[in-house]
Amino acid sequence: MDSHSFLNTALVFLLATVIAVPLTKRFRLGAVLGFLIAGVVIGPQALGLVGDTEGVATISEFGVVLMLFVIGLELSPQRLWVMRRAVFGAGLLQVTACSLVIGMACYYLFGFTANAAAIVGGSLALSSTAFGLQILAERKEAGSAYGRITFAVLLFQDLAAIPLIAAVPLLASSASPHGVDPQAILRTVGAIVVVVVGGRYLLRPVFRFVARANTQEVSTATALLVVMGTAWLMEEVGVSSTLGAFLAGVLLADSEYRHELESHIEPFKGLLLGLFFISVGMSMDISLLLHQPLLVLAITGGVLAVKGMLLWPLGRIVGSLNRADTLRMVVLLACGGEFAFVVLKQAGEQRLITELQQGLIVLAITLSMAVTPLVVAIVAKAIDVKAKKPDREYDTIETAPPRVIIAGFGRVGQIVGRVLRAQRIPFVALESSVEQMDTLRRFNNTSLFFGDPARPDLLRAAQADQAEVFVLATDDPEANLRIARLVRRQYPHLKIIARARNRQHVFRLMDLGIEEPVRETFSSSLKMTRKTLEALGLSSELAADRVERFRQHDMKLLKAQYLVYDDETRLVQTSREALNDLMHLFDADDDPIAKREREEAAVAPVPAQDSN
Template identity: 60%
Template structure:
């Protein structure tokens, strides 16, 4: 049992390393995961040796993966999982079998491994890191992207596949054959019984328990109950030899439709983040860095070979089986090209069963760890290459040629605002022409109403000439980029000095800049905000007449303040001063309106 002082020291070391390295990694755009891995390497026995025994925290750190899978289960539901069955059991199975076969073949024929070792190597390295992949996708807000959804489905199948793989390793090693068919049947019944306990408990026991706990109103008891559910399920599954993470996922899946789902997620989330960070730190601590210096060619060569085999295979699976586009298939490959945490478990059992020599085991662990460390760098490189070389969308000729009669209005930008303007003008039989730079938007708009929308950048003079802007009365600028709107207004004002320009503005500063160009600025959220405020006032007890009077008062007052601030909008101090004075004046006006209404009540009641 470790001494209490050692536990406190270890906690301080872990927290200090995380606080120091993770923000630095995030600032360098490398991702939090790489920061945790780097922290583990620094404090581990290979560098500073602040934590002498990495295995002492491995079991606690595995709870991070357990909690992650529980929250993933909460965000799904049995119905949604059934919808995903083709991606999970179709694409996931294809990925594991294809990647495992190729890596196993390389291990068998290139590196001369025995057949049983090659099978374990192939299937073990075919697995990817659930924690690493999902954390990387979450950091980039890509979990709901096409490649993010497919990555999740593949990772989910890999977690399921890890169970038979772990059970298969001793058999392939030719280990203990003393188990009888009756014992195997007994173990299978234990697994099924444990799953049945989780299913029945999740359906009929947990909801009444959470209902009772919720009535106490004690947050700490609610947190303890949530942790008990997750850790208890993981412990039960671990007892019968099933993956703790898969057991937690099953528990979360059963509670996905529960009315306490959001409460559970909120209670677990802080622990998940800390323990997941601890998991990555423990992975970094377990890396045998000395092997990197004694045999750098072998370590780096195997790491690159692993990525160079898995990435193209994942790309092919994503394209052919997953139906992804080229860029999304490439992103899928980059996210899942690294090794996974379950490979550590599989290879450790293989080493203990005599399938691998200790040196080969250390080499495999370091290879998987380095492949994880390279993933954020590959994601960063992939993102920059995609940004640097955007896909060129071919523009059909019928969208390029602007064939129109003399328009009275030209609209730049056919997004939400531009489409509404176009529909109203069409209803009034007013001639107009619209320009946009999105082929998808143009084709969608044309398919609905046959509107005269053409491909063209409104900041290019030849496009403006082709659209016959000189014959128009109004130029409406409705794109969702404030800088584009301002530059377009500048160009139109310079080329067509007498043109009436109405432009969409993001905020007050953009209003001022557009007014400088003699354009009428329309704030994109101003009028919808006024309507929301009016409905809120009515809901709070004001009559519709009173609420509308308040809104009209505010609108007039705000427009007056905006006009007054235009003279000083480049002086921040004066803008702040006028804003403060405007707030006080508006409060006085509202109070005056309220007193006037009160004084009128007795007269109206007579």
């Protein structure tokens, strides 16, 4: 590839990525799908902007190697031990069941050889870690019950992908006319032992030696050397290079250099992994979808249906999830995954499967990944509609008249409630989350009741007419405003103490007559600012004074901006003017005369008071 051709190819790749990935991310379809679409468009079957698909695939495979190294870094033995039941329970069951059922279907229904059926079944049992974790993060559900089970299954799938990748050449050799090659097995085992033993006793001293140089470039080069060296060693003995990279990552997972290594490798991994998915998209046979659409769609639907049916009892029985959470888990894990592309590519190169079989399965996996975000959105909307009619009846509130009502008993509401309980001030807390209720009831929260604070009948049952203060601690701004309107309209005597997410939320609460909404991160941010100033050398008194001046200045600015908050131009103008005023105020404080006056005032003797 000459320099001019290389520049053209690089430019096409970057342009396709910049256009396709932001578009798919905007529609919440994920970056992986964006890279695949970009590869299809610039590949030989569409625009034909890049012709050297083999050269691109060779370079892009290094992205998979780096991805396996980073996955190995994240799989520390301690982390796996903590999650052992979920990972090796739910994860092992899912991978085993799906591999067996899909493998048997390939063998008996489609005429695959036993070895090919084992590889295809194992690859289709894997789900997309990139899609699953991204969707959980976007929906802020990684910490939910179904989110934890989903993460555990994905974690085991990442582990299972390694022996699956390593098994491809071994199964290919056993499928040859000469049968199983004992030397190949011995070479594989020997190489793994060398990497494990050598890595355990050599890697840390090497990184310790390099760290003394205190040069980031050398540290990055060392990390790449370790990855490439282990990958090369594995490839020399006829094993997948990705297995070596994964082992190197696992060996360093508990080392003190783990986070530094990850930060050095991450930029290379992201770019090269994107290049790998583009190369997969370039090699996809789109003509199969045009000439045999029913077959491709049947394979896609069959994979989703089989995995979904096997995942349902896993979520209900093993994960102890309710129906809604089980459905959420199923739609996240039913699709194919990025590791399947790696496994199937190797299987095709080793002649375990035909080119046609590889093309059909890759297309089916891509389509399953494409529909996953859409299905997740549809299911979430359907479940949210049902959630408005809770399965559980609202609690009957039978308690003495409270002085305080707390709407929302999460992080903020619980702190308020603990202080009130410590001072024996009667209160009633209302919480609309069933999961939160089940958790808090274990701590003997007798003042906590299940119900939606935005319901007038629930507020009447809570005896809001006899309360003095209404603490609005819900973390949903829209729900927060609905409750505030209801309370202000029906119980105008109540003093509302409202939690606010940001300045716009503050302004809308002030529209309802709530004079001083409490910004949830404002006080903690001020405290962090004071500690930052102290760390920079300011005295604690001066740092506290600067922070207090800023607090007062910002409160005045907030009231001024409230008058013009629907005018963005005026908002920007007032912010700039306020910043200039604050800078002049601090500059005046730094004036030598002003400093001397403050110091004299601080050390001035206090006048003696008459003892009489």
